[in-house]
Amino acid sequence: MIRYSLKCAHDHSFESWFQSAVAFEKLLDAGMVTCSVCGALGVEKAVMAPQVQAARKKASGPLSAPASPAEQALAEMRKKVEDNSEDVGRNFAAEARAIHDGDAPERSIYGEAKIEDAKALVEDGINVTPLPWGNKGKAN
Numbered sequence: 001m002i003r004y005s006l007k008c009a010h011d012h013s014f015e016s017w018f019q020s021a022v023a024f025e026k027l028l029d030a031g032m033v034t035c036s037v038c039g040a041l042g043v044e045k046a047v048m049a050p051q052v053q054a055a056r057k058k059a060s061g062p063l064s065a066p067a068s069p070a071e072q073a074l075a076e077m078r079k080k081v082e083d084n085s086e087d088v089g090r091n092f093a094a095e096a097r098a099i100h101d102g103d104a105p106e107r108s109i110y111g112e113a114k115i116e117d118a119k120a121l122v123e124d125g126i127n128v129t130p131l132p133w134g135n136k137g138k139a140n
Helices: 021-029 069-084 092-101 115-123
Strands: 002-008 013-018 043-045 086-089 109-111
Touching: 002 021, 013 021, 086 092, 092 109, 092 115
Parallel strands: 086 109
Antiparallel strands: 002 013, 002 043
16 A cells, blocks of 8 residues: 545645555556545645654544545435435436436435546536545445
């Protein structure tokens, strides 16, 4: 795993973890790295100093607690989406299209979609938005 300090075109700074440097580049080239503050696609690596600790310190709080106001806002947004929308899982693209076409009841949904399926929805005038978090575990 590798952690990068990132910056978007709107000058928001944030950090994110990636499986590897190669994985980061692939995700960036595919348009799948977005700003965690505003959702912008214009993201690039920011200058960062290496983190070196002389001695091990005891953790100051739980690892699951948001470390910054941006992370707190993201956690609150995720909870609001999950509390007020239906998780349709990997069936997101088909369900979004069915709702748009009137073949399914209108409601707020979230889930997973392949990038090409999401692009097809947008090209067909179906409003969808990528969410700036993965599907690993639900918000608390």
